[in-house]
Amino acid sequence: MPTATAAPTDLRELIRRMRVDIIRMIEAAGSGHPGGSLSVIDLLAVLYWKFLKHDPRRPNWPERDRLILSKGHACPALYAVMAQRGYFPAEELPSLRKLDSPLQGHPDRLRLPGIEFSSGSLGQGLSVGLGMALAAKLDKAAWKTYVVLGDGELQEGQVWEAFMAAPKFKLDNLVAIVDHNNGQIDGPVQQVMDLEPLADKLRAFNWDVQAIDGHDLAAVEKALSAASAAGGRPRAIIAKTVKGKGVSFMEHNIAWHGSAPKKADADKAVQEILDA
Numbered sequence: 001m002p003t004a005t006a007a008p009t010d011l012r013e014l015i016r017r018m019r020v021d022i023i024r025m026i027e028a029a030g031s032g033h034p035g036g037s038l039s040v041i042d043l044l045a046v047l048y049w050k051f052l053k054h055d056p057r058r059p060n061w062p063e064r065d066r067l068i069l070s071k072g073h074a075c076p077a078l079y080a081v082m083a084q085r086g087y088f089p090a091e092e093l094p095s096l097r098k099l100d101s102p103l104q105g106h107p108d109r110l111r112l113p114g115i116e117f118s119s120g121s122l123g124q125g126l127s128v129g130l131g132m133a134l135a136a137k138l139d140k141a142a143w144k145t146y147v148v149l150g151d152g153e154l155q156e157g158q159v160w161e162a163f164m165a166a167p168k169f170k171l172d173n174l175v176a177i178v179d180h181n182n183g184q185i186d187g188p189v190q191q192v193m194d195l196e197p198l199a200d201k202l203r204a205f206n207w208d209v210q211a212i213d214g215h216d217l218a219a220v221e222k223a224l225s226a227a228s229a230a231g232g233r234p235r236a237i238i239a240k241t242v243k244g245k246g247v248s249f250m251e252h253n254i255a256w257h258g259s260a261p262k263k264a265d266a267d268k269a270v271q272e273i274l275d276a
Helices: 011-029 034-051 072-085 090-095 125-139 157-168 189-193 198-204 217-227 263-275
Strands: 066-069 145-150 174-180 208-213 235-240
Touching: 011 034, 011 072, 011 090, 011 263, 034 066, 034 072, 034 145, 034 174, 034 217, 066 072, 066 125, 072 090, 125 145, 125 157, 125 174, 198 208, 198 235, 208 217, 217 235
Parallel strands: 066 145, 145 174, 174 235, 208 235
Antiparallel strands: none
């Protein structure tokens, strides 16, 4: 059975290379979102190498797990992972945001095989994932749906409607992963619209909730393993991350939410990543 469980010997080193890919493709595009891409790459890497059932040779394989990157502006991280997994040649990464490229500024399922949902209008991904998970339940299918959300997008009301609906249908095949980097385009999340106590809120909505360090690969793997078990409730993983992780002048800096580095800054960022 095609699967993603075979991980490279050193996933951390591969993630380092994908962080470089993120910087270089956004530099080449002259636009994009480095901060949230760098914060989410660890989560996506563990998912694609150790948990998702998928087959790059058959992106529409019916038994595949579904992954929705609801925070679609962080697609450079998704593209870096997909290239390494074999969905398309890594040589295409510099075409990010170019005219007619399959690597659009937000994921486009009509252009790139392996994309489940054309995300980017924030707040919609969890509702779509809920529908997919419900369809799997109705079909008695074994595949799971994973939805990766940004913390800023949790300020959207539609997200909370989905949080409310999923437990009603006992969707224990639905896993919501929050990339909680505490940064959005308008500033720190806690200042724009504070989410806390987020874990308690989700538990009150009858979700099974884990809070972890989103850059600790062992913690991410442990949380996803626990979330894979049946239990009658949807699962939420609140992953505390660092916006711009791996680049000192980008970390915790809202200015790099949606700003592309020029060559000098990109070179500096790449050197920091390689030296870490």
